[in-house]
Amino acid sequence: MYASAYTPLLPGQKPTPGVKPVVALDNAAKAFEKLYPGIHIEFLPNTSTEGTNQWYETEGAAGQLPDISWVQGPYVNIDYPKGLFTDLLPYFQQPNPFIPGNKKWINTMNPEAVDSSIVPGVKAGTTGVYAVDGDWEGFGFWYNKALFKEAGITKPPTTWGQLVTDSQELKAHGIDPGATFGAPIYNWFAHIFQPNALGASRMRTILGVKGNTAGAVTSEENAYFYNHYGDWLNPSKDPALIDWWPAAKALLSTWDPATIDVTETNASTAPSPYSLFTSQQVAMVYVEGSDMPKLVYALPKKHQFPFGMFNPTSVMGTSKYATNLVTYQDVGGPYVGFQFAISTHLADSTMTPAKFKAALAWLQFITTPHWDQTIVNEEENAIPIIKGTTAPPVDRTFQQAIDKYPFWSLSAFDTMTSTSFDTIDGLFLEYVNGFISFKTAEKEYDADAAQIVAQFDSQNAGLMAKFTQQENARLGIK
Structure with missing residues (x-):
């Protein structure tokens, strides 16, 4: 398992002086292995190599991805090659056997995290939910x-x-x-x-x-x-x-x-x-x-x-x-460090039905309220989001807010093309730093938005034609 920021101290490693070692996920693994003596959880080192687009691509092509990897869900099949990870949505509809009385695993999850992890995100692609989310930034x-x-x-x-x-x-x-x-x-x-x-x-x-x-x-x-x-x-x-x-x-x-x-x-x-x-x-x-x-x-x-x-x-x-x-x-939002996906046999040549079953059970185990809270709170860089968890006192107000208020994400135009972020952010910084007036900023924002949308429409003509037809029908426009 590649666990990213939640990677525990590995055998032979020495803790950094003055830094409390991360051990919660390892403790969870020991508890899981006690329940299933035939299963062993082995963690990969968390280095600058793992978790990069190139790593997913090269290791996946060689069939050498680990059984479970930290993955930002919306990037699957879009930024990463298709077919590396298993769609978990069908399994979300089944009970989590480690939560008494649970009828659907998905009912324990933060709906905003699930929604934002659906593929396709901003482009057409193979649809599904490929990672289970357990934390929030x-x-x-x-x-x-x-x-x-x-x-x-x-x-x-x-x-x-x-x-x-x-x-x-x-x-x-x-x-x-x-x-x-x-x-x-x-x-x-x-x-x-x-x-x-x-x-x-x-x-x-x-x-x-x-x-x-x-x-x-x-x-x-x-x-x-x-x-x-x-x-x-x-x-x-x-x-x-x-x-x-x-x-x-x-x-x-x-x-x-x-x-x-x-x-x-x-x-x-x-x-x-x-x-x-x-x-x-x-x-x-x-x-x-x-x-x-x-x-x-x-x-x-x-x-x-x-x-x-x-x-x-x-x-x-x-x-x-x-x-x-x-x-x-x-x-x-989600996508901090607790987003875990299960590799397909294409990306992990050692994957078998029995190993998949074990990997799925492990993800269900660590997404119980107890373990999600224990793992996320120990790392002190995010908020646990499985229902029934409690964030540290300093983060509790924010946790209550994401439970109480809708997560409606909008940052107009800045992710529509490969250059739109630099264009919009650069204009904003020009204005707030006093290089241009608000009147000038308004005109340039209008012009930049028009150009970005036109470029997006041109690059995604087929997709937008279908999407426009779909939206017109939804909104009753003939």
Whole structure:
């Protein structure tokens, strides 16, 4: 098994000084092997080689993939060669025998994770669900309580407007307010503001869902609703898609330009937000994952400081299009380290029906609430999402949010072509760093969106013709 970030300490390996070794998955393996003495779980090393596209391709072609691998579900049969992994969806409909009373394994899973793992994702391909998800990556603002107190701020902000005000107050007291990764900032902020501006009703229509059913806007949907049914995803006709940019700039303009004035291609040149935070050079950082606690607690006692995490739950007042839809949980999602797939015989020449049965049982075993919570919480970089699990206290609010609110993912245009990300993110950074006016940014955004959609339509003409026919029928358009 290649277990990625959850790979336990292997025989002969020595733990890194000052770093607590990961042992939970190994403990689970020992418990499983006790139930089934004829089965042995062997873990592969977690190096820079495993888990790359080239590794899946070369090892799969040679029939040498491990029985179980960490795999990001939506990439199967699209970014990876077809036929490497087994569609698990039929088995999701069967009981998990390790959960008393369970009638369908899928009923224990986070529906947003299952939905977002369905293949095809943004392109046509062999359909199915090829990985079981057990963790979730959350974004949040980690903040230094002592530095906030020094600026007279006694509690974290709950609205975007208060976040901006607090950031300005920190700066006024000579405290560097915040930092994030150098890029991609557009993508993260778009997930907060764009679904919010469109509102629940339009998001449900675009995604074709009812109630709070999860969904991620695909490139096909982006292209369709750019040209059809109200042109909701056409910024030249619906400015809501970009009207939030000034609110993002209001926050980022209080931060040190060195932390954001970079592009995706040279993001590594930006200062590490983790280093800036743990050295108390900034008051807050907006980052993914939940490993900040172990970084702070790893500091010498005299350098540790009180900290916490928050997310503004309201963006009302940031734009005339802002709604009361809660969307902060839409940043992040599954695909951290607990996404495991079973190889086919084509990719793993040692795979047999008996071995597949054992591999399936092992995945069912580690996706019980007890083991999912134990494994994910130990690694301290994600949130467990099997029903019945509890995240660490610092992540509990975020876990409750992804259970309570819909996961409606939208970051318009930036993943539609091979160059669209750099185009849109680069424009956003030009604006927030003060190189162009908002009026200029609006015009360029409209032009870039038109060009990206036209290129996508041209490259996927057959797919879009079929998809348009399908959507027209769904929406009653003749």
